[in-house]
Amino acid sequence: MTTSPSARIGIIGTGAVFPAYARGLAALPGLTVVRVADLDEERSRTAAAEWGIPAWGSAADLLADPGVDVVVNITTPAAHAALTDAALEAGKHVYVEKPLAVTTRDARRNIATAERTGRVLGGAPDTFLGSAAQTARAAVDAGLIGRPFAATSFVRSSRAQTWHPDPTFLFKPGGGPVLDWGPYHIAALVNLLGPITRVVGATANAELEIPVTAPDRRVERIDVEVATHATSILQFTSGVLATAVYSFDIWDTDLPHIEVYGTEGTLQIPDPNHFDAPVRLKRRTADEWTQLPPVLPLSRPDTGDAGIYRGLGVQDLVGHLAGDAHRASAGLALHVLDVLERLQDATLADGVADIMSSTQRPAPVRGVVPLAG
Ligand SMILES: NC(=O)c1ccc[n+]([C@@H]2O[C@H](COP(=O)([O-])OP(=O)(O)OC[C@H]3O[C@@H](n4cnc5c(N)ncnc54)[C@H](O)[C@@H]3O)[C@@H](O)[C@H]2O)c1
Incomplete structure (x- = not known):
């Protein structure tokens, strides 16, 4: 039997799309959400409590946490590029919601940062x-x-x-x-x-x-x-x-x-x-x-709710870290x-x-x- 590659996930952004990630990632083997963060720290506390995630707080706390391997950046688009760069500089692999950045200029800078730091950068959509x-x-x-x-x-x-x-x-x-x-x-x-x-x-x-x-x-x-x-x-x-x-x-x-x-x-x-x-x-x-x-096989044969979960792109990134195609x-x-x-x-x-x-x-x-x- 092959085991799925594992990673400890930190999610930044606990807004409207967050439950789709929390639900989706929880169903994927090997991926564990260990910390969440939001500008509105109270929102991240509520999200952590609701989904049984052990740690919550600011983005800076999350980036400083050595227990986070992969950052999932699901903040609003205008915040994507700066947070992605900060996470890569902190030594994390990063998966970003769409769009990768608001401009190709910022997106190219993110890719250059990933190359320089030797981290992997992936992005939505994963549908x-x-x-x-x-x-x-x-x-x-x-x-x-x-x-x-x-x-x-x-x-x-x-x-x-x-x-x-x-x-x-x-x-x-x-x-x-x-x-x-x-x-x-x-x-x-x-x-x-x-x-x-x-x-x-x-x-x-x-x-x-x-x-x-x-x-x-x-x-x-x-x-x-x-x-x-x-x-x-x-x-x-x-x-x-x-x-x-x-x-x-x-x-x-x-x-x-x-x-x-x-x-x-x-x-x-x-x-x-x-x-x-x-x-x-x-x-x-x-x-x-x-x-x-x-x-x-259907991605979620059990629920029938085809559109309300996310996570396959994060799994794809973690699989790539273990040697599969990205x-x-x-x-x-x-x-x-x-x-x-x-x-x-x-x-x-x-x-x-x-x-x-x-x-x-x-x-x-x-x-x-x-x-x-
Ligand atoms: N809402 C959806 O159904 C949906 C579906 C697919 C993809 N997306 C994508 O997901 C991303 C987020 O969308 P949403 O609808 O959840 O937005 P949202 O506004 O509901 O939530 C975004 C969260 O990010 C936080 N945030 C913003 N800047 C931050 C920063 N610098 N540091 C920490 N936290 C910060 C905000 O406080 C907010 O809680 C977007 O890229 C969007 O395109 C959303």
Whole structure:
């Protein structure tokens, strides 16, 4: 029997996404959350008590703790880069929520710090490690849709103002549909189709002030400082062209999350913010859509709550420390951010932008059962 690599985890940021990490990490073998921290130390104390985590306090305390091997940085985007650098300098390996940083400049500095300190840096999203994305990848690799030539990628409002206690950061630099949701979509597309080489786009805002209606809200209104509707064309190095619409302004749509079009058929991919959901295929000669068998066990067959846990990316980083490939790597997260940074402020007058970074398609997850062609 093989044992899972182990690591002692310290989480910085005990806000809205924290329970998804606490729940997700608790279910992964070998990973133990030993300490939590937050600017609001009382919030970290409450989180520690609720989840049975032995230590809590400030980020500085956490970074000084020799009992923490890996820091999971799930603070708000604007805080990511400085904390990541501090954690790497303190000798910790770091996994960061998306986006890796608010700017590629900061993200590149983080990667340089990781290289200099000899620590490993990984970043969200990790949803492409789940059964849905891995099944879609296996379908493309088996040639089930022939040669992919096009894709679509659509994001509608996550309605955060109706459920997040303080979604201010989602409407400030580092947020917006491009940097908040775009990472799931671009990482999923790069996992399927490889790196992106050129983009062109334009952005808009339907509203410049957002009323917050979440029952436990800490703010009433938010001034919007980022584009909340972005439309773009992405050209992959392979030649594939994708059409992307990332919007907080569209409340409802029947558009699919992601589709990939090939010479022999179409692949329909579920919400890339989730790990497990059916992937559908329609071959050009078929009359009906078929549901592909998952190539991996479902990530959480017991709960059915596909989207409300996190942790596979942390497990991926710890596996890499033990010699496995690094899939949710900083290199992938930087490429994703590079693409999204271009889209965030794109205007038609800018024309086409070349993407200077590149990356490899991440290795398939261990244990994937290939699909027959
Ligand atoms: N909320 C979600 O459903 C969700 C889902 C997936 C990913 N994410 C990502 O997770 C991250 C956090 O999102 P959230 O919704 O939990 O935000 P949040 O505002 O609810 O929580 C962030 C927490 O980080 C703390 N913090 C900020 N700066 C800090 C610093 N310098 N030191 C210590 N603590 C600090 C804040 O006090 C707060 O408690 C973001 O990167 C977001 O993109 C959120």
